[in-house]
């Protein structure tokens with residue numbers, strides 16, 4: 001088959017389609033979003049009837065994937081690394097239930113925190129759950145590992161994790177496709193009790209998972225994703241995990257490394273191969289994107305063996321992304337610095353778009369809170385978090401998705417009144433709703449601003465599960481109807497809106513204000529599509 005040019009994320013999506021996927025379940029988050037978007041836009045996926053609607057959050061996505069696997073079909077669940085924290089309860093337990101149809105969990109990590117609140121390494125979760133983890137070094141492997149991982153999950157009866165990082169997810173390369181496999185027919189698990197995690201059954205299932213561990217390691221040696229590549233110079237041995245292998249070979253002409261290299265693409269760590277390398281060389285350098293997981297394993301607690309170099313001894317920086325130059329430095333090779341950035345090019349901090357509805361919402365909020373003083377606005381994660389920066393400087397916290405309302409409740413319970421929560425429409429349905437129920441039960445004197453721009457703006461304008469449902473949800477959770485106020489955030493309505501803000505902030509109970517105006521980016525996109533459709537219609541009428 002001929003090669004197609006794909007982003008790492010797209011290669012995963014195509015690999016899943018070709019492996020006989022029946023559904024992808026995901027919540028958007030950089031750098032994972034494009035996996036699901038590719039399947040949503042794929043004509044082939046549509047014809048195959050592959051389900052690909054966004055889920056409300058990562059936990060619901062994970063559970064839907066487990067449900068599809070239970071029904072015997074092949075499923076993929078995708079999220080960014082912090083999304084795995086949200087899905088963790090279901091994810092950890094899916095390792096105990098095991099699978100019926102293949103279940104691949106894709107977690108996309110963001111070392112250097114380009115668009116994230118931390119740089120946690122999902123491989124920890126894979127190890128924690130004791131399931132196989134795959135980590136590609138390039139786009140072709142992203143495709144191959146997805147194709148393999150879905151089938152392996154089904155064969156081994158356990159979920160498999162695919163871990164990628166930002167550079168690989170968001171860069172392109174030629175990818176060769178494999179033969180398309182059929183989807184599974186609906187079939188229930190042969191063990192009718194497998195998915196009932198009552199303690200007596202869970203203990204049996206857990207012991208089954210423990211029993212599979214040695215097999216997982218042997219499979220990693222057979223699959224070809226772990227390779228021992230010999231080299232003549234035994235003064236050093238290199239362990240290169242995932243994308244770091246690519247950075248390593250970029251430093252040598254024709255990719256020929258003079259030292260023995262253990263390329264790791266599948267976990268658990270292949271201990272026999274690691275032992276062989278340790279025996280063969282004088283010292284070991286470990287290259288891994290993210291946390292020094294393998295390096296720590298090699299060092300152990302006593303660290304009395306041969307020298308192990310990596311992120312823990314300053315051969316490489318402890319935090320942030322790797323790149324070919326950092327790898328070159330760790331090997332004592334010359335570094336190609338490139339050109340210096342000319343002084344006319346200034347750094348541009350991210351800002352809200354011109355005309356963004358959030359700007360008007362925050363200008364009125366700043367005015368409404370003037371008399372109370374600073375330090376009482378608990379925000380969430382979305383475009384509106386940019387209001388932390390100049391010129392608005394409106395918010396005081398941003399911790400995790402959903403934390404705004406519950407943090408405001410905690411602060412109000414400590415006596416910080418009024419406390420205000422600011423949350424986007426998508427984040428509200430993702431994980432704000434339960435916090436609002438807490439606020440109602442505790443009768444917390446807080447005002448919650450649900451900024452409804454009718455989309456998931458931050459991640460590129462996906463459909464928001466909250467669309468058309470916010471007032472009903474708030475009412476259903478027990479917020480008094482007269483304290484649910486909808487406003488249109490526009491400069492010309494500033495004074496009118498300010499009055500409503502002031503009234504509700506002064507109210508000593510739970511109130512909700514919904515500033516509602518569409519994101520200008522999605523509005524522009526919608527108008528463009530509409531105009532193109534109108535043009536098409538006119539042309540058809542003219543013919």
Ligand SMILES: Cc1ncc(C[n+]2csc(CCOP(=O)(O)OP(=O)(O)O)c2C)c(N)n1
Pocket residue numbers: 027028029030080082083084086116117381382383384401423424425426427428453455456457458459464
């Ligand atoms: C647990 C988790 N999942 C996903 C993300 C990625 N993410 C950041 S903000 C956001 C949603 C933003 O949408 P919304 O709340 O509607 O605000 P908007 O950006 O539209 O203003 C998402 C999906 C994240 N940071 N954390």
Ligand code: SF4
Pocket residue numbers: 351352353355356357358383453457458519520521522
């Ligand atoms: S993408 Fe939309 S919500 Fe985000 S800053 Fe721009 S206009 Fe505002």
